[in-house]
Amino acid sequence: MSLSRLHGIDPGRIGLFAGPLNAQPAGIQRDFVREMERLGYGTLWYGESLAQEAFGRGSIYLAATERLVVASGIASIWARDPAAMANGGRTLADAWPGRFILGIGVSHAPTVKLRGHDYERPYSAMREYLEAMSSAPWRGPDAEMPPIVLAALGPKMVALSGERAAGAYPYFSTTEHIREVRSILGPEPFLAADMPVVLAEDLAAARAIGNRHLVFYLGSANYRNNLLRIGWSESDLESPGSDAFFEAMVAWGDLDRIGRRVGERFEAGADQVVLNIVAADASRAPLDELRRLAPLNDKGR
Numbered sequence: 099m100s101l102s103r104l105h106g107i108d109p110g111r112i113g114l115f116a117g118p119l120n121a122q123p124a125g126i127q128r129d130f131v132r133e134m135e136r137l138g139y140g141t142l143w144y145g146e147s148l149a150q151e152a153f154g155r156g157s158i159y160l161a162a163t164e165r166l167v168v169a170s171g172i173a174s175i176w177a178r179d180p181a182a183m184a185n186g187g188r189t190l191a192d193a194w195p196g197r198f199i200l201g202i203g204v205s206h207a208p209t210v211k212l213r214g215h216d217y218e219r220p221y222s223a224m225r226e227y228l229e230a231m232s233s234a235p236w237r238g239p240d241a242e243m244p245p246i247v248l249a250a251l252g253p254k255m256v257a258l259s260g261e262r263a264a265g266a267y268p269y270f271s272t273t274e275h276i277r278e279v280r281s282i283l284g285p286e287p288f289l290a291a292d293m294p295v296v297l298a299e300d301l302a303a304a305r306a307i308g309n310r311h312l313v314f315y316l317g318s319a320n321y322r323n324n325l326l327r328i329g330w331s332e333s334d335l336e337s338p339g340s341d342a343f344f345e346a347m348v349a350w351g352d353l354d355r356i357g358r359r360v361g362e363r364f365e366a367g368a369d370q371v372v373l374n375i376v377a378a379d380a381s382r383a384p385l386d387e388l389r390r391l392a393p394l395n396d397k398g399r
Contacts, residue, residue: 103264103288104245107196109167110140112360112395113290113372116159118384120150128162130383135166137388138395143171143201143267143290143372152177153186160194168194169290171267171372172203172249175223180230184243192241201267202227203249221254228262247290251275251324253282260287267372268292270321272346273362275328280367291368293360296350296376297387301341304350309338311376312347348376357394 101108114134119127131142142159146152152173159168168190173183187200204220228246248259250266256279259266265288268279276291283289294311298304315321316337325335325343334340339347349359363371373391377384 103286104199105196105242105264107167107199107245108140109169109199109288109290109370110138110395111364111370112139113141113143113167113169113370114139114388115171115292115372115374116142116144118375118377118380118382119144120147121381122383124158126383127158130385130388131159131162131166133385134388135163137392139166139392140395141167141169141199141290141370141372143169145171146173146177153190156190156198157193160190160197165197167197167199169199169201169247169267171201171247171269171290173201175202175204175227180227181234183227184231184234185236185238187244187246188236188238188241191244192239198244199247199264200244201247201249204255221258224248224255225258225262228258245288247288250279251320252327253278256282260284264288265290265369270294270315270318270347272325272328273366274346275324276363276368277366278328283367288370289368290370290372291363291366292372292374293363294348294374294376295356295387295391296348297352297356297390298350299352301344301350304348305338305341305344307378308344308348308350308376310380311374312338312344353390353393356391360394 144155152170156168190198204224245264247265247267248263250256250259251268256266260283267290269292271292296304296308334343349356360371375384375387377387
């Protein structure tokens with residue numbers, strides 16, 4: 099993995115998405131990320147929504163740990179102006195050197211509308227936003243901008259992430275899509291690949307758990323349109339998705355089977371695979387699953 103685009107940050111080969119922590123109190127979140135660090139995971143990626151704020155949440159995770167890399171995945175460009183985004187990122191990078199990656203994205207039309215904005219020209223909006231970030235005034239200590247990674251699905255946004263940022267973090271993506279993303283990026287930019295994971299003994303049990311994840315994201319026009327673009331049919335994407343789509347999207351089974359699926363993402367060009375744990379009980383932090391999946395950290399080195 100080339101670390102030049104990440105300003106020397108080593109994110110590790112295996113990361114984790116913090117979705118299951120969204121509804122947990124801050125104390126439980128701190129305990130979880132400390133255990134994650136102890137088990138050897140490289141990076142915690144966390145999202146932003148109307149109910150979650152990116153920089154406040156990132157500071158909770160960074161303050162609770164000593165070595166863990168923390169990445170916003172993804173901070174919305176509609177939640178703050180370019181100067182606020184740039185300087186929020188600089189603040190965390192200054193406070194925790196070498197541990198913060200600033201992931202940003204254009205979010206989704208319904209959420210953007212609820213924030214009072216119009217979701218128009220997302221590619222142009224991102225290009226203009228990055229340009230404004232690069233010239234944002236800064237009154238703090240001498241601190242460089244953290245590496246920026248873009249939420250990218252379509253070819254134009256992927257190309258922009260290689261041209262103007264450190265790399266890309268495609269979410270709700272298949273191995274074939276990761277291969278396409280790498281071909282557009284070229285060999286140097288960083289590529290983190292999301293992978294939903296369900297620990298289950300058979301397909302029926304896996305679908306009983308994992309369908310919840312697919313139903314939610316198939317309702318998003320951005321993800322759905324990208325899947326249609328790369329060749330999935332409307333019938334495959336009829337909620338909760340066909341068995342073939344489930345198999346392509348979700349790594350399920352025991353540790354060995356999931357490890358093979360993770361390996362496919364690396365073979366397709368990912369620098370890091372971000373495990374997106376989908377647990378049977380969505381009301382709790384998935385500590386058991388976190389520990390059961392921990393051996394993948396050793397295999398990924």
